[in-house]
Amino acid sequence: MTTRDLVLIALFAAIIVFLGIIPPITLGFIPVPITAQSMGVMLAGCIIGAKRGALAYVLVILMMAIGLPVLSGGRGGLAILAGPTAGFIAGWVAGAYVTGLLAERLVNEAQSGMRQTAGFFIASLIGGIGVVYLFGNLWLAFVTGIGLEKAFVGSLAFIPGDLLKAGIATLAARAVLVGYPLLPQRA
């Protein structure tokens, strides 16, 4: 790993921490404010790629584990890793990796804007929502013994908000690709 990759990982981890500190943002066309931190998985994968994106999340989780309040609402500490939602935390790392992997395959600088946007959206949906929910619900189903299916039904309520976040992350990732492309130079 070059020093530049290490710095990019650390800077993106700092952005993820920042996303948890700022107050929820309103979108204009819907009245419910959205919390920004869960968008980080999609942003990390789409902007700095699979390996660096996943490592940025490993770093954030490490900071959480050693007792820094890095999650939204000032949460942190080992307790979160011991709770029923720990699967989602693990899902962030895998989700960022899969998002990055897909974005690296689907998007390149020579494509038209539409295709890039579509590529980022597919990557965000599969990695940022699919993989994160899969990990989260597998753990939830294991902890509670209520079965994977019922766990999934319970988390459906969060899907509309996450689809919206995938949309925002897609547009942001595409704008960053135009302004300062990092995805093509893989770690």
Place this chain on the structure above:
Amino acid sequence: MLRSLYIEGNTPFHRLPVRVKLITLMTASIALFFVSSLQILVPTFVTTLCLYLALGLPWREAFGRIGWIAFAIAIVALATWYFNGLHEALALTFRLMALVLLAAAITATTTISAFMDEITVMLQPLERLGLMRAADVSLALGLVLRFVPEILDRYENIREAHRARGLPIRPLTLFVPLIILTLKDADTIAMAIDARGFRRQ
């Protein structure tokens, strides 16, 4: 800004080595999943609760730290009660609460530097395999702590720019300039690190 969740104190749990605490947590989290008898789970829960409350945290702070996760456990327990019956739900609640309290107790009694020393030791095998360098982890961690305030400054500037133009803050007009401005520093920082020979390459 990012203040550690460590609480000053000198209880026996404070003095216990980090490694012992972490191994206890790991053993407990594996062992408790094989136990569903309330005769064992309730006393375990009461023990960890006493341990946590004896650390010298103010009451508000003590409950505030685990409130959110206790809420998540309550919801999960209700679902379990509905699908699998009361005994399962109670076992789950006491099992998870015991683990969460033990974990919160470790977080409250261990300094960041103690954790970092332990992490460096744990990463030694990976370093010997040539997969990574343990020192890189502390470097990256230091960079994050250094740059979160920087990013917040930048956020303030972008907000000012919005206000000056009479525009509301929107996700795209905030994130895009913020991410580009932040990541653009990567080259300069990397050069500065290499120029000082921190990574001995």
